[in-house]
Amino acid sequence: MGKKNLNIKLPEAMLDGLEIIRKERSRLEGHSISRNSLIEEAVEKYVMEAEKYLEALFQERPSKPDQPYRVTVREFLERHTDERISMMTPGGYVDLDKGQAVPLLSGHPVKAHPGYRESFRDAQAGEILPQRVLLAHLRDGVWHLLTDVEDGAETVRTVCYGTEDIWKNREQAKQFFLQAMAYSEGSEKERYTNIYMKLMMGMTDCDDSEV
Structure with a gap:
């Protein structure tokens, strides 16, 4: 997380506790630690925990004791038909604007590219929809998905x-x-x-x- 001033107002009691932590951290690390850097650190940890929570949503029930259940792309799209989605799939990157999930769910192909948009190909619905969602992050109003074939270990x-x-x-x-x-x-x-x-x-x- 980049260094910047965060306009966050904290209760006086929390500020007192933050000052105690700041002084102790400064003493242990041998240099002055700013209050803002501690707040940034706390925010970063909060974001990481939030991402872990989102990932856990796709491991709701185990199919095997040692293998977590993961939703398919079809299941995910059915829940998020009116949201922007960017998928990194084994067959390339697929970007869907709001509402574009519906045609894909109906069996229509979508455009995929290998990382540069000058080279598109048609990705068939039968290729994309059965894949498993390995990771899902919501960032700046866009769902970013990492998907793979079901076993995830394809020779x-x-x-x-x-x-x-x-x-x-x-x-x-x-x-x-x-x-x-x-x-x-x-x-x-x-x-x-x-x-x-x-x-x-x-x-x-x-x-x-x-x-």
């Missing part, structure tokens, strides 16, 4: 310059090829980009040929 195969690799999960492969894209150029970068695009599209067998 994928990549072939680049004739070399085959088997990845234990999609995220590892995506991180590797995203970094490779950043540190390469020309035809080499195109090969890495082709594989990354296929990983984002949800494919499990990805070579470096053109998408």
